[in-house]
Every structure is written in structure tokens, then in C-alpha cells.
Amino acid sequence: SQTIHQWPATLVQPVGSPLSLECTVEGTSNPNLYWYRQAAGRGLQLLFYSVGIGQISSEVPQNLSASRPQDRQFILSSKKLLLSDSGFYLCAWSLDSGRKQYFGPGTRLTVT
Amino acid sequence: TQLLEQSPQFLSIQEGENLTVYCNSSSVFSSLQWYRQEPGEGPVLLVTVVTGGEVKKLKRLTFQFGDARKDSSLHITAAQPGDTGLYLCAGAGGGSNYKLTFGKGTLLTVNP
Numbered sequence: 001s002q003t004i005h006q007w008p009a010t011l012v013q014p015v016g017s018p019l020s021l022e023c024t025v026e027g028t029s030n031p032n033l034y035w036y037r038q039a040a041g042r043g044l045q046l047l048f049y050s051v052g053i054g055q056i057s058s059e060v061p062q063n064l065s066a067s068r069p070q071d072r073q074f075i076l077s078s079k080k081l082l083l084s085d086s087g088f089y090l091c092a093w094s095l096d097s098g099r100k101q102y103f104g105p106g107t108r109l110t111v112t
Numbered sequence: 113t114q115l116l117e118q119s120p121q122f123l124s125i126q127e128g129e130n131l132t133v134y135c136n137s138s139s140v141f142s143s144l145q146w147y148r149q150e151p152g153e154g155p156v157l158l159v160t161v162v163t164g165g166e167v168k169k170l171k172r173l174t175f176q177f178g179d180a181r182k183d184s185s186l187h188i189t190a191a192q193p194g195d196t197g198l199y200l201c202a203g204a205g206g207g208s209n210y211k212l213t214f215g216k217g218t219l220l221t222v223n224p
């Protein structure tokens with residue numbers, strides 16, 4: 001069966017510091033991968049998605065970036081965090097056209 | 113831009129009551145997904161509906177996709193405290209879009 005991991009689970013970072021969140025998927029090959037941000041426990045905002053190694057589509061222009069160095073690894077980064085980057089970051093994977101997406105446990109980021 | 117409106121935003125009921133939450137759009141979706149999310153965790157996929165007018169049942173939960181594939185509803189019979197959570201609907205645009213559009217969710221609290 002497939003599993004998805006995210007780490008760290010929680011993170012507190014000062015404004016201006018760098019960020020690296022990691023997501024890995026096990027038990028499947030060539031998944032579509034997604035990064036979402038959820039504010040205040042409500043709707044999900046799609047940040048990036050990837051349909052293959054090195055292929056990244058950005059949905060929201062901001063100071064975040066994403067990379068996919070391996071088939072089942074997706075990384076979310078920032079060079080300098082802003083207060084507005086605080087939130088709950090979710091990684092997801094799918095195998096089809098993206099209809100059924102399966103989410104990881106999330107990372108709670110607090111920028112202070 | 114495709115938008116999904118969920119109503120109500122908040123719902124607090126007593127154990128044993130029935131409830132319906134709605135997900136509406138002016139856009140047509142190729143499929144509609146429903147997720148449930150508990151605090152501090154990632155959303156869990158409950159069901160996918162694909163055909164206009166389709167009805168799916170998952171124990172005490174009944175999901176319906178509108179005939180025009182623009183709206184959906186979730187009905188819970190005899191709600192239990194374990195049903196508490198954020199219910200999110202998400203629409204897929206079809207083709208090789210790879211993306212989902214999420215509503216802002218209905219936060220359900222079932223009191224014992």
C-alpha cells in the first residue's frame with residue numbers, strides 16, 4: 001500500500017530564515033505531487049504541483065519554491081520566510097489525472 | 113476560475129441528528145471529491161462522484177452529485193461525535209488538468 005510522509009511535523013522559524021519541508025511517497029511510481037497551504041483550518045490553496053522529476057508548476061507567485069529531485073520526493077523551500085508564510089502545509093499525491101489526491105499528515109509552520 | 117461554495121460554514125448539532133452540507137458552483141466538474149479532516153491532520157478522501165445524478169453511500173453518509181455536475185451534497189444520518197471534523201469538497205476540471213479546486217469547508221461539531 002502507498003504511504004506519504006512529511007517532516008518535520010511542526011516548525012517554528014524566525015522571519016528571514018530559510019525553509020525546507022520534505023515530502024516522500026512510498027509504494028508507488030511516477031506519482032503526481034502537490035504542495036498546498038491551509039490557513040486557519042479552512043480551504044486549501046494549491047502552491048505547486050509536479051507531474052514528473054524536475055517538472056514544477058507554480059500556482060501562486062510568492063517567495064516559496066518547490067523541487068522534485070527524485071520520483072517520490074517533493075521539497076518546498078524558501079530563502080527568506082515572511083510572517084505571512086505561517087500555516088499548515090500539506091503534501092499530496094495522485095496517480096490519475098489528479099482527481100483522487102491523498103494527503104500527508106502536514107507540517108505546521110509558525111514564522112515569528 | 114472555478115469556485116466551490118460550501119454551506120453552511122459551521123454546523124453544531126446533537127448526537128443522533130441528521131444533517132446535510134452543500135457544495136455549489138457555477139462551473140461544471142468532471143468529478144467531485146469529499147474529504148474529512150480532523151484538527152492537525154491531513155484530509156482523508158471519503159468518496160469520488162463522477163456521473164451526474166450519482167448517489168454513493170458510505171455507512172451513514174450519503175453523497176450525491178448534481179445532474180448538471182455543478183453541485184454536490186453530503187447527508188449524514190444519526191450523526192455521532194466521531195463525525196466531527198472539517199468536510200471539504202473538491203472538484204476536478206477534467207482532462208489532464210491534474211488539479212483540484214477546493215471549497216472552504218464545513219466545520220461540523222457533533223455534541224454527545
